[in-house]
Amino acid sequence: MAKTPADLRNIESLVEIVASLRGPDGCPWDKEQTHESLTQYAIEETFELVEAIESAGAERDQKMKDELGDVLFQVLLHSQLASERGAFTLNDVIENVATKLIRRHPHVFGDVKVSGSADVVKNWEEIKKQEKGAKPEYALNVPALPALQRAYKIGKRTEKFKFDWENVEGVMLKVEEEFDELREALDNDVDSEIEHELGDVLFSLAQLGRHLQMEPEQVLRKGNARFEERFNKMVELAKAEGIDWGALSTEEKEGYWLKAKAWLKK
Known part of the structure; x- marks a missing residue:
């Protein structure tokens, strides 16, 4: 049986637990x-x-504490795996990020002067370029991210290269064009075509969000939460009336959906 560490507030105890x-x-x-x-x-x-950070109410801090712990556990578990094969340890990870933070904040740990956050971001990007070495002048170099967030980042990079729509109206026209091509693919009933055009629609919508100064990943998270809230309320309203929601017709379910939307707007 493994021994339980005495001080559970110590990071070394957590490393011991994971080991x-x-x-x-x-x-x-x-x-x-x-x-x-x-x-x-x-x-x-x-x-x-992220969901905990965006939550509201008295339990927000507790949720954040729980989820930060779960993220930390992932860091510790990967570090333990690496340690077992002699690659690196958690201390190496800590030293690496500490060194990086000092190097990328010369205005805090050095004598570089900045006039605001815009200068900080500019310096940060320049230091990252120096760290990674020379890259092709117009390389996108977009990091691995969830697809919707990556589409947004791709747009941000091409925007810097002056390869972009001039305004929101231009992006709207592109979205409408891609929807028309999706409809055509649906008429052709070829899965590969439908997948291709659906991807173009989603990519274009991500760029529309960018032009509206709205990060699409965050917008969609809010949309997901809104749908879930309405769905749960719809089922709750039906249950309160003694009705089995699952036995309702599509039209009847739509009626409860509208009731839920109205109720939540009160």
Whole structure:
């Protein structure tokens, strides 16, 4: 049986716990994991943290504390896996990020002067370029992100290269054009064509969000939350009237959907 550390507020205790989970008498699930198998959880935990940050009410801080812990666990677990194969340890990770932060903030840890956050961002990008070495002049170099967020970032990069629509109206015309091509693909009933055109529609909508100064990932998260709230309220209203929502016709369900929307606007 693994020994429980005495001081659970110490990061070293957490490192010890994770090592125990991977140890000979540890947890079968944790012992089976690899960097690759854990990828999905890194994504899930990050998004759950974002959801906690965007939540409201008295429980927000507790939710954030929980989700920050889950994200930290992912960092520790990957560091433990790397340590086991002699690649690096958590201390190496800490030293690496500390060094990077000092290097990228010469206005805090050096004598560089800045007049505001715009200068900070400009310097940050220049330092990153120096770190990564010379790249093709017009390379996009967009980091790995969820697809909608990456589409937005691609647009931000091409905007810098002056390859962009002049205004919102221009993007709207492109969105309408892509919708027309999607309709045509649906008429042709060819899956590969439909997939292609649907992707173009989603990409164009991401660029529309960018031109409206709205980050599409955040907009969609709010839209998802709004739909879930309305759906739950719709089912709740039906139940309150003694009605089995699942047995209703599509038209009847639509009626409760409208009731839920009206109720939530009160």
